Every structure is written in C-alpha cells, then in structure tokens.
Amino acid sequence: MLDKTTIKKALKLCVNSLNSEENRIQNAKEVTLTIRQLYKEPYQGKGLGIGDLSWRNFRAKWEDYRIRWEDSEKIQTGLDWKTAFLLLGDAMNVSEVEIFNIAKNIEEDILFNHVLKHIITNCVVQNEIEQALSYISHFRETHIFEHSDNQDLGYLIILKHYATKGDKYNFFKYFKLAKPAKNRTEVADCKDWLVTCFSENNSLNDAIKLCTHRNLGKKFYQSALKPFAEKGMYQELKKIFVNQPELKQPELNTEIKIYIESYLNAVKNSQKIDDDFEWLFSQCLKIDRKIRFGDVKLQDAMLLDLGIASEKQDYKERALKCRKAIKDNRMKRELVLK
Template sequence: MNPRIHNALTRCLHAIALDNTFGYSPSAEQKAQLDALAVEIQPLIDALAAEPYAGKGLGCGYLGHRGYRTPWAGMMYQLRGNRSGDSLSWKDRIEVLFDTAGLDASEMLAWTLQVDDDILRDHLLLHIAADLAIEGEMARVEQEITPRLRPDMAHRADRVLLMEYARRGDVDNFLRKHKKSEQRKERHTLLDARELLVEQVAARQGLDAALRLCEETKGFGDSYRETAMRTYAATVNVAAMRAWIAAHATLFASTPGLEEELLVKAYAKGPRPDGIDSNDGSDPFDELFARVDALDKSLRHGAARLRDALLLDLGMAVGPGARRLLCRKKIGNASIKRELDG
C-alpha cells in the first residue's frame, strides 16, 4: 500500500478513537483538537484528488436509492478543503482512501475492524458489502459482513444484496431476499428496489418478461407494469412502440395519456430509423404533437401536467427550430416553457 495512504488511514483511526473517547458532547477544546487532526490530513486528501485515479471505480458508501453510490470524484469534491473533525467526515475519508488505494475486501475489513466506533464501523462494513456485491461476491457479504454488523443493522446488508440483485435483473435471488424483508420498516427501499428490478428485467430480458414478473409476483402491480413499458419505450422506435400498443390495447383502457407518453419516449429516447425526413411524412412528429396537444390538461406527470411534460420532451427531441417553438408555445407552465428557450 502507498505509505501516504497507510499513514492517512492510521491517522483516521486515531481521530475516531479520540472522538469516541470524547463522547457525544465534546468540549470546545476537544472539538478544536479533532479539527486540528483534520487540518493535518487535508493536504494529503487534496494531493490525492489531484492525482490520476487508480482505484476500482466502484464508488463509495453502500447501495442507496436505485443502487446509487457516490463516485470517487464526488467524494473527493466533498472532502477537498474539508477541515471538519466530525465523526462522519472521518468515515468519508476512510472510504475514499480505501477506494483510492484500490484495496480488496479483506484489506478493507482488516482496517475497518480497528475502528473504535460501532456506528462508523457498521457504515464501513456496508461500504465493503457494496463492493463485494458489485463484484458478485454475494456469499461473502452474508458470511463475512452480516455477522459483524450490530443486530439492528444486519438488515442493511440484505438491503445491499437486494439492490444489487435488482441492478442485475436477477429475479430469483431478488425475490428470495425480498421475502425476508420487513415490509413496513423497509417500505420505501422495497418500492425503489422493485421498480429498479422491473426496469432491468425489461431492459435485459424484454418487455414480456417484465410484464410476466408484474403479473405473477405478489407486490408488483399496475404501476410496475407502466415502469416496464417506459423502459421498453426508451429502447425502440415509434413504429415498434405503436405496434406493441396496438397488440396490447386492453392495457391502456384505464390509463389515459400513457400511450402518448410511451410514443413520445420512443421518439425522444429510442433509436431513430435512417432516412427520416420531416418533409415526406416519415417523421411522426406532427402526429405525436397533435395527440399530446389534445390531452386532458388535468392529467398529471409528477408535479407537472402530463401534457406540458410531453411537449417539453418533444421540443427537446426535435432540436432548435420552428417545431421546438411550436411545442414551447403550447406549454402552459412558465418554468417548463423556459426549458425550450434558445
């Protein structure tokens, strides 16, 4: 290991131990002592941030919303110039040092087990769990990480695995973990993970597989079917999306605006066939614009009107010019309208 990083990790462990000794209400003098330690280590953090990155590229922290981890550059941005001696800052420094050095799970675990603070140690264990899960070492998470977490934190390791299974579109293992989850306690995490799973199944195995998952699995319903359709729409052209809608017309009987949403998404995000010409009728813009313009203005898309949101998507898709200005003119919300300025 780079001697500078070894020295920095040692300093972080010392600072955490000192902070733990001071307790929850350190005096002003004790806070100043911790801040002084942060000032001492900061030049190394700044120097490492300026050097070429040579880590594993897996990110920092455990798998949060939609499996997100803070990338190394994001962590370095947060830490550059940070002279705070609070406990979470030391945890962040250790994670970014682990990542910078490209340490493997065993090496990180050896350092983590020296952390003299239960809460911070658990956070670092979950960082290791996320690395292992992303690398496909699920069994090691259950064997080496979960048993070392405090009992009230053990479910967090399962959450890491659940989110990684969702990211991979691994239905069988996802459902195995999902059944063991505390449905009320982890409601929001499970909603997030289920949506991600449906998206990944639709992207990797196709829309029919994702719809079967929604129809056959308890806990998945209409909203997840729509998630699957939206994912599919971003991968196909308008003609393919239109054909699929026609073949499954009954799915749209009670969801006004969904057809238009999917067609616009296919137009904006999906592949464009070669040879489309706005002058020869092969470009479906005029048809889509007319359908969106005719939508009921009471239909919502999050906090905005669905009609405004789709007009924005159409305007962004066509690029600068008369058609974008036409979309802009029809949008009712002033802040959304400004998105098409220029």
C-alpha cells in the same frame, strides 16, 4: 508515493476524530493533506465507488470528491469524517476485511452502519455475495423513532444488485429480508428496476408475465416497456400498443409516457419515425393537471420533452406551441428556442 501504512494511520485518525474531539483540528489537517496527496498520485483503487448503491445503482466515484478537498482543511461533521475514511480506503485499495477491522472501532452506531453499507456494496459489485451476506449480521441496532436491527439495509443492497441483473429468482429470494413494508420507496424502485432490466434481456411477453408475480403487478407494465422507449423504438411501440392494448393503461398514462420518451430518443438518435406530433400534443393536453411527475406536473413534463424533440427537428413553431402550453414557468425556461 504514499504507502498503505500512511493510509491506515489516516484511517485510524478518522476513527479517533469520530470518537473524540481531542486533537480533531490537527487530525483534520493531517487527513486532508493525505487525501490531497492521494489526488496528486496515480489512483490505486479498484474503481468500485464510494458509499452504497443509490437510484439506478448510481455510486459516487473517487474523482467526484476532488473539489471538496482542494481548498479547506476543515472536516466538520461526522459524515465528513466518514467520507474521508471511505475515500482513503478506496484510493489505496485497502481490503474490505481491513476496512471493517478498523471501522468496528467507530463508537457511533449510525456512522458505523454507513461504513458497513459501503463494505457490503464493495462485495456486491464484485459479485462476492456470500462475503456480503456475512457482514449483514454486523449491523448495529438503532432506535430512531423505533427499534431496528438495520439488517434490512444490507439486504436492500443485495436486492438492488439482483434487480440490476434482472435476476428474478435471487431478487425474490431476498425480497422479504429487505422489509418492503418498512422500505416502501426503496423497494418500489428496486421492483421497477428489476422489471426494466429483465425486459432488457428477455422478451416483452416474458417481462409482462413477470409483472403477474404477487409482489409486482400491472403497474409495472411501464417498466417492461422502458427499454423500448430508451432505445427510441417508437415505431415498434406503435405495433406493440395495437397488438397489446391492455398495456396502454390510460389510468396510469402509460401509453403517452412511453410514446413521448421513445419519440424524443428516436429524434436524438436520428431514427426514422412517423410524424405524429399533433396526435402526441393532443394526448398531452388530455393529461389530468393534478397528476404529478416527481416535482413537476406530468403534463408539463410530457410537453417539455415533446417540445425538445420538435426543437431538435427544427420545427420551431411546434416547439413554441409546446412552450406556450406548459404552465410551469420554470419548465418553460428549460425549453430554449434557438
């Protein structure tokens, strides 16, 4: 069984190889063998994850990297060495303080900041917010296109944490510190997730009221309705849209997006729902073809989900009807008719 002394030696080899090319090949062999051995032994970490929080607070797990280390002894890039460093610390539950004290010897500022985000995230997922905050001042300054003290990167992690909890008070406490003008996309995702998680644990009316906050807005009504759609509450949503027509937002296609998602989830969950296929299909066809939904057209995405729901209900003709209406050939292929 490997002990922490061996792991700390490997951690220092990672730092040495990040700082210098000397003995890098030999260091890579030793570090790789150590990681492979760790994968053969019982995992001793806390299962907190690797790296910082990404979309919807996803965080890679220790097991996710197993294949990466099975066949090669090459650790070629700075990011590879950084990943090895984080894996070693995670597997043997090396404390955040110990990881920080070793990592601060990394000379490359960007890579050090990557490790610091991992440390702060570890603190946050354990609800050790004060400790997380204490590390933020240690971000190193960089100059990529423009100067940055990078402390907003730490506050973004805090923001994601409170968004997941649906904690509007602490979310807005740190909102400006996350520099929303600079991190526009990331903060928009956080706001979406805040409203969704708040709606999950509070009434819809309270979630709609939250959307009136000056840093949110009506465009987040869809986020407030998301928990209903995810649970397949199609029948309930029909009542909601009748009683609160302002939530339909035809200019944002909120109604059809929520209906299609809830319809598909209701079918997956074998919930009893009205047979509204023809109406839903007609509404999909009314969607402006110019509107995108990620990398695809919104209309095609809605028709695909409606087609999948129909296929699961054994309505082959309906599924085929949706497939024919989809313009994107890649998405047509996703709708497999059995």
